[in-house]
Amino acid sequence: MPKSFPTLAAIHTVVFDFDGVFTDNKVWVDQDGRESVRCDRGDGLAFDLIRTFQRRGRLTAEFFILSKEANPVVLARAKKLKLGCHHGVGDKLGFIVEYLAARLPGDADPFAGMVYLGNDLNDLPLMRRAGYAVAPADAHPLVCDIAHLIMPQRGGEGFVRAFIERLLGIDHLTKEEIDELVSDR
């Protein structure tokens, strides 16, 4: 279900699923059951750019991770990216309904300004409601069926980075603007 890519001004919330979005949807398990996941270093620069845009007042949306996974590996990656995180959430739709009601009281359609990035069946209820639903190339077929945009990148393979570059319009910046942005820490 294609739909035009949202403008920065039209978005108040961007919510990311974790596994299969920031990762390749795989988990490394050791003998003691300790878990590790594989993430993309390029995502770090993406959120640095977002914070630069926020400091300059060019971006007001909130960004956070919402995951069903209970293992704290999700929190560990979120902390490195300096990104908010809610994990161990079984009913994602219920969580967001409450979150938006509290943050945007009185908004008749708080979902309209929300972007959701997800890849699997438990993301479906929320993706059906989100104003803009984005899936990686290797998402579940039923997720691809309802996403407004399927990116060419697979989860954990530049998917988050490419979405954020498109959201920030990196392609339309001059080289001076880019050099300045990446040096602004």
Added chain:
Amino acid sequence: MPKSFPTLAAIHTVVFDFDGVFTDNKVWVDQDGRESVRCDRGDGLAFDLIRTFQRRGRLTAEFFILSKEANPVVLARAKKLKLGCHHGVGDKLGFIVEYLAARLPGDADPFAGMVYLGNDLNDLPLMRRAGYAVAPADAHPLVCDIAHLIMPQRGGEGFVRAFIERLLGIDHLTKEEIDELVSDR
């Protein structure tokens, strides 16, 4: 040796080999010999769906892992999936003969209702006996020769998930049924 895919009602036991089935048949080894394996996060949702089907009485079969591997990494993953597990079993056929005799005493052909998923030579004796034998796309050629079904997925790359989705008939559910299933935890 193609054979029609079994119905839920015709199955009483589903047995999974571990390495090459839940994983890519690789093992990460550290300096102290500690082992880790790479699993697919999508398998977790598959077994959540199975438990939902079981709670609703739509499924009575038992599911467990049977592995020759002695390392407890197999147990660690089974525990996360809330799945029964027998590991360090050298003679898989002998183990299952005893298991089925104890669970289904008097059954003239207890193997008929058993599905087995395996990928390597030591799975052959059991796959020859199983009512339905399933292999991932990258199984050993001699395993592919006798499997009733070779799935298009490689081990650890959605193979278990795709088999379970087919077994549960996910493709034939309505969107309301799917949304309800994935929210039922």
Added chain:
Amino acid sequence: MPKSFPTLAAIHTVVFDFDGVFTDNKVWVDQDGRESVRCDRGDGLAFDLIRTFQRRGRLTAEFFILSKEANPVVLARAKKLKLGCHHGVGDKLGFIVEYLAARLPGDADPFAGMVYLGNDLNDLPLMRRAGYAVAPADAHPLVCDIAHLIMPQRGGEGFVRAFIERLLGIDHLTKEEIDELVSDR
């Protein structure tokens, strides 16, 4: 430089390089410099088969790992495979010259009965001398230039397993022989 594949009877020693042979030639490094490598579970069954052949007197050759790498991760994997191992060896050719002189004193050409499997430039001096030199598909071009056989498998991707299956003639065994071999532990 193709050369006919050696018979079991013609071989007294099989020497394996480690990285790039048992692994994909990659190393995972953590914050403390601890190393892990990725190995193929299928190799375990290969050395089980070799030991079965040895117990039955069908095979007398010795098999071991010879690696320049100093990190004990090599030893950890060798131990799991129950395989001899010499690591931290900078001058592989010198090591083997001494080893063969001690084990086969008086043999005019002890290298003739030796198979060597290697993938990189430091394997070249030994591969030029070995009676039979085998490389994985992704070996260094200069190694491929002098190998007697380049296997279609990449290092760590079934390369060792495929070489051993060919050496043992697995393709020519009956199904009864295979079922018996894999159950003989």
Added chain:
Amino acid sequence: MPKSFPTLAAIHTVVFDFDGVFTDNKVWVDQDGRESVRCDRGDGLAFDLIRTFQRRGRLTAEFFILSKEANPVVLARAKKLKLGCHHGVGDKLGFIVEYLAARLPGDADPFAGMVYLGNDLNDLPLMRRAGYAVAPADAHPLVCDIAHLIMPQRGGEGFVRAFIERLLGIDHLTKEEIDELVSDR
């Protein structure tokens, strides 16, 4: 922007970014936030060759790693490669300007003799100034746009090794020279 490959004599400094250059730009994160990266064993031999060249007076350039990443995993790999390393450096261009001014005082164009290997947007300011800028095949499109050379290898997949082999002219050595080089430790 193609430019002829520099000669050994024309270079005084070779600077490597780390993530995406020595690695596939991925990071494994565990439950406690501990990081691991995947490196290429072949890079070790490359720096062994460089040290042999240096000992023989055939090479005088300095080689080191310069990374924005704060995690000590960068230091751990540099230590194994016996390579200098500056990490946690946000302003790479500023760092190198000071470094070259101190090391080559009075040099009118100290950047001319510097090679830089990088893959992402924060490498751009330095790559624009470097006498020779090299990118892996999977570098960011804006990096590829300005690199003097895009190697066919991806980051962490033989990229550093192939660059060093080309710099040392491995292809033009005789087999005696290569065998001697790889045995010289």
